[in-house]
Amino acid sequence: MTRPVVTLLTDFGAGSEHVGALHAVLAAGAPGVDRVDLAHDLPPGDIRAGALVLARLAPLVPGAVHLAVVDPGVGTADRRPVAVALAGGGAIVGPDNGLLGLAARALIAVGAVELPPLPEHLPATFHGRDLFAPVAARLVAGEPLSELGEAVDPAGIAVPALPEPRVGDGELAAEVVMVDRFGNVQLLAREADLAAAGFRRGDRIHASTSDRRHPATVARAFGDVARKGMLVHIDSHGLVAVAVNGGSAAQRIGAEPGGTVSLGRWPVADAG
Structure with missing residues (x-):
C-alpha cells in the first residue's frame, strides 16, 4: 500500500458525533492519513456481527490499521484493550471481546500487546476516542507495536461463538x-x-x-x-x-x- 490508511468499524451509528470524534482524533494524530469507514451501522452491542463484518472487509484494505469498536463491556475488566500486528503489515486495534479474533486469524496475527489502562482523570466509557483512536494514529504514523503495551500471545485473541448448523x-x-x-x-x-x-x-x-x-x-x-x-x-x-x-x-x-x-x-x- 503506497498511502497509509486507517479503517473504522463501530456500532456507533452512521453520522453520529461518536464517529466524528474518532475521525477528529485520527486527523489530529495522523494528519494526511486516509480514513475509510467500513461500517458504523452494526447492531448495537452485537460483537459477533461486528467480528464477521470486520473479518470480511479488513482484507480489502491490506496493510491498513483497522480501528474496531463494538464494546458493550467498555470500562470494565471483562475484556482487555489490545493492538494486534498483522503478517501483511498494519494492525487491528480494539477490545479483545471477540470482535477482533476472526479478522486476526484471517490476516494472520504475528504479535499483540495489551494496551495500558486510561488515566483515572479520563472517562471510562469512551475507549474508542480516548484509547483506541490515539493508538491507531500512533501505529499508522509508524510507531512500533512493542512501544504501545505489554506483549501478549496473539493466539489468545478472543473469537465469537459461531454455532454449527x-x-x-x-x-x-x-x-x-x-x-x-x-x-x-x-x-x-x-x-x-x-x-x-x-x-x-x-x-x-x-x-x-x-x-x-x-x-x-x-x-x-x-x-x-x-x-x-x-x-x-x-x-x-x-x-x-x-x-x-x-x-x-x-x-x-x-x-x-x-x-x-x-x-x-x-x-x-x-x-x-
Whole structure:
C-alpha cells in the first residue's frame, strides 16, 4: 500500500458525533492519513456481527490499521484493550471481546500487546476516542507495536461463538447472524451445508422460525423468483441467506438475530 490508511468499524451509528470524534482524533494524530469507514451501522452491542463484518472487509484494505469498536463491556475488566500486528503489515486495534479474533486469524496475527489502562482523570466509557483512536494514529504514523503495551500471545485473541448448523437429509437449521436493512436474513451456514441437506438450485423448500412454513425457492439471484417471492441463496459473503424479491424476509418469517431458521423440503401436497 503506497498511502497509509486507517479503517473504522463501530456500532456507533452512521453520522453520529461518536464517529466524528474518532475521525477528529485520527486527523489530529495522523494528519494526511486516509480514513475509510467500513461500517458504523452494526447492531448495537452485537460483537459477533461486528467480528464477521470486520473479518470480511479488513482484507480489502491490506496493510491498513483497522480501528474496531463494538464494546458493550467498555470500562470494565471483562475484556482487555489490545493492538494486534498483522503478517501483511498494519494492525487491528480494539477490545479483545471477540470482535477482533476472526479478522486476526484471517490476516494472520504475528504479535499483540495489551494496551495500558486510561488515566483515572479520563472517562471510562469512551475507549474508542480516548484509547483506541490515539493508538491507531500512533501505529499508522509508524510507531512500533512493542512501544504501545505489554506483549501478549496473539493466539489468545478472543473469537465469537459461531454455532454449527444442524444438517440432515432435506433439512437444515441455522442461527440468524444478521438481518440487514432490506430484511435479508443471513444464516450461520454455507453452500456446503445447503448441499449436504440435499438442496439444489430450483428446489422448492420452506423457511420457518415457528410452526408456520413459508414457501421458498433455492435460487442464485433475486430475479430468479417472482416479485415478492422468497428465495434461499448464497449471499455475497458465502453464507446461506433467506430473502424476498422486493420485500423483507425477516418480517415475513419472523426472523431475528440469535434466532433459528429451519429449512426443509416443501411437501408435495402443499405445493401450488
